[in-house]
Structure formats: structure tokens, C-alpha cells
Amino acid sequence: MERIPILRMGPFLLVTIQVDLHDxxxxxxxxxxxxxxxxxxxxxxxxxxxxxxxxDSFMGRMIANIAGMSRILDAETVVVGMRPAVAITLVELGLALPGVRTALDVEKGMELLRASRGLRLGKEEDGDLED
Amino acid sequence: MERIPILRMGPFLLVTIQVDLHDxxxxxxxxxxxxxxxxxxxxxxxxxxxxxxxxDSFMGRMIANIAGMSRILDAETVVVGMRPAVAITLVELGLALPGVRTALDVEKGMELLRASRGLRLGKEEDGDLED
Structure with missing residues (x-):
């Protein structure tokens, strides 16, 4: 299983990271x-x-990099479900994830993205991706 | 990472399985x-x-068991994203997953659940879980 699945949820993509991200x-x-x-x-x-x-710092940098790449492609990144211990570690490592927005869970993250991208819930014409 | 995350998506729960399910x-x-x-x-x-x-047959049985448990708790299970090779294997193993509905991707699975449970897209009052 050498691939992290990327799920389409309306106009957004959802990724759950469950395994250690090696190079x-x-x-x-x-x-x-x-x-x-x-x-x-x-x-x-x-x-x-x-x-x-x-x-660890590798993982922190990877999240920041992914957010940077998405931003250039006009997709906003929201990191959700971060545990308190992870937040503490990231800041202590000096990785405060600038430019990455966070939300407590997937639903709040989706609301944040919808509000930020000007999409309204239940409007089908906004919700369809191109492919 | 000894836990599979369970994400809340409106009135449904979403699980992506990325690792081998050991006992x-x-x-x-x-x-x-x-x-x-x-x-x-x-x-x-x-x-x-x-x-x-x-x-393998263990994994197939686990999926069938999980669907069975959910059904008793009045939640319908939809398996999504199954690869063709996996479908072939499951049937060859004699595990045709009776009682488990399938859909090609998460979006189609959600539509199926919404239709089947009589929920309509964009109706907030239907979409909130109790907690």
C-alpha cells in the first residue's frame, strides 16, 4: 500500500494521513x-x-510544502484533526505552519473552505469538479 | 499509529483503510x-x-462484520473505491459481501446513502449528528 488515497468531496479533496511519510x-x-x-x-x-x-520536523516541512504547492495551483489547504501534542511539537520545532489554515475536524474544515472560497452548501453548480 | 481515523461527514462517518488490518x-x-x-x-x-x-479472506470477513455491526446500529455501510482486482479476489474467495452496498467513489457513495436514508443535500437540519 504505497499510496495515500485522495478522495473527492464536492469541490475539495480530502486526504487522511495514517502512515509515516517516508521519502x-x-x-x-x-x-x-x-x-x-x-x-x-x-x-x-x-x-x-x-x-x-x-x-517530526520532516513531517512538518512536508505539510508546509504540500500547502505551498496547492496554493500555487489555486487550492487552499486546511489541516484538520491536529492533536494538542502535535501542535505543541510543531511550534517547539519552529514549524508554526505559516500560510496553512487549521480546523478541529473535517466538517469545520469544509465550512472554512466553503466560506473562504465563496461556495455555498447545497449549490450543485458550485460543487462539481471538472473531471 | 494504531488507530484508523473515523471522520464525520454530515450525517455519515467516513473511514479510509490504508493499512493492513491485523487482529x-x-x-x-x-x-x-x-x-x-x-x-x-x-x-x-x-x-x-x-x-x-x-x-485476503480475513479482510473480506472484517468488512462484512463491520457492515453487520453497523446495520444492527441502524447505520448503512457502503464500501467505496474498490479496485477491480479486489472485486475479483473477493468473489473468488466466496466473499461476495452480501448486504454490503458498494459505490465507485466517496461522492457516489454519499449520494447512495442520502437517497437510501431519505436525506436531502443541503438541508442542514438533516445533516447534523447528535454530538
Whole structure:
């Protein structure tokens, strides 16, 4: 299972990270994600990290990089489900994730993206990706 | 990371399975899922298995068991993202997943659940879980 699944949820993409991101997996994931954003015209990316008990500086940088790539492709990144211990570690590592928005859970993250991208719930014409 | 995250998506729960389900992980997952269904009053469970290249009979039985438990708790299970090879294997193993509905991706699975549970898109009062 050497691939992190990327799920389409209306105009957004949802990724749940459950495994340690080693180098090769990160490269595959970045390729997959950027390719999907560009193909579908997704407006936002939700990254759920509720399964992560700990993060190291590599993981922190990867999240920041992914957010940066998405932003250039006009998709906003929201990191959701961060555990308190992870927040403490990230700040102590000096990785305060500038430019990455966070929300407590997926639903709040989606609301945030909808509000920020000017999409309204239940409007089908806003909700369809291109592909 | 010894826990499979369960995400709330409106009136449904979403689980993406990315790692091999060994015995202890399955027990933890079944506990978590049934507890969440009963606590939130979720109407449906979406299990995304797009990350699985292969399934064995253990995995097949687990999916069938999880669907059975959810059904007793009045939540319908839809398995989404199944790869063709996995479908072939499951049938060859004699595990045709009776009582489990399937859909090609998460969005189609959600539509199926909404239609089946009589919920309409964009009606906030239908979409809130109890907790």
C-alpha cells in the first residue's frame, strides 16, 4: 500500500494521513495530489492528521510544502484533526505552519473552505469538479 | 499509529483503510466505530478501500462484520473505491459481501446513502449528528 488515497468531496479533496511519510511515499503523494488538483480544478485540500500521535520536523516541512504547492495551483489547504501534542511539537520545532489554515475536524474544515472560497452548501453548480 | 481515523461527514462517518488490518487493530477499529455510531446517531458508514491493492479472506470477513455491526446500529455501510482486482479476489474467495452496498467513489457513495436514508443535500437540519 504505497499510496495515500485522495478522495473527492464536492469541490475539495480530502486526504487522511495514517502512515509515516517516508521519502518515496511523500514524492508519490505530492505528484498524485498536484496532478489531481490540476485535473479536477479542486478549490481546496483537507489534510486530516488525526491519526498522527507525533510529528517530526520532516513531517512538518512536508505539510508546509504540500500547502505551498496547492496554493500555487489555486487550492487552499486546511489541516484538520491536529492533536494538542502535535501542535505543541510543531511550534517547539519552529514549524508554526505559516500560510496553512487549521480546523478541529473535517466538517469545520469544509465550512472554512466553503466560506473562504465563496461556495455555498447545497449549490450543485458550485460543487462539481471538472473531471 | 494504531488507530484508523473515523471522520464525520454530515450525517455519515467516513473511514479510509490504508493499512493492513491485523487482529488487534480490527478490534480497536470495531470498538471505535460502533461507539461513534451509537454516540453520534450516524445514519451511514462509508468505507474507502481504494488504497488496498489486494484483500485476503480475513479482510473480506472484517468488512462484512463491520457492515453487520453497523446495520444492527441502524447505520448503512457502503464500501467505496474498490479496485477491480479486489472485486475479483473477493468473489473468488466466496466473499461476495452480501448486504454490503458498494459505490465507485466517496461522492457516489454519499449520494447512495442520502437517497437510501431519505436525506436531502443541503438541508442542514438533516445533516447534523447528535454530538
Amino acid at each position: 518515496r511515499l511523500v514524492v508519490t503523494f505530492q505528484d498524485d495530489l498536484t496532478e489531481q488538483i490540476s485535473r479536477t480544478g479542486a478549490r481546496g485540500v483537507l489534510i486530516d492528521i488525526s491519526a498522527l500521535d507525533m510529528v | 488487534r487493530l480490527v478490534v480497536t477499529f470495531q470498538d471505535d466505530l460502533t461507539e461513534q455510531i451509537s454516540r453520534t446517531g450516524a445514519r451511514g458508514v462509508l468505507i474507502d478501500i481504494s488504497a488496498l491493492d489486494m484483500v
